[in-house]
Amino acid sequence: MFKRGSQVLRLFTLASFTLANFTLASFTLANFTLANFTLANFTLANFTLANFTLANFI
Numbered sequence: 795m796f797k798r799g800s801q802v803l804r805l806f807t808l809a810s811f812t813l814a815n816f817t818l819a820s821f822t823l824a825n826f827t828l829a830n831f832t833l834a835n836f837t838l839a840n841f842t843l844a845n846f847t848l849a850n851f852i
């Protein structure tokens with residue numbers, strides 16, 4: 795009985811650890827995607843601003 799409980803506890807710990815890793819991976823991926831999206835928007839905004847300024851100057 796005690797041995798079975800130990801196995802269940804070990805399995806539960808492993809499941810929790812896997813879930814924690816998966817959550818961390820998802821969070822990291824979300825942050826990376828958000829950072830890329832922000833960078834792309836910033837670059838696009840700078841490019842548009844540069845074109846607009848250049849057009850005014852010419």
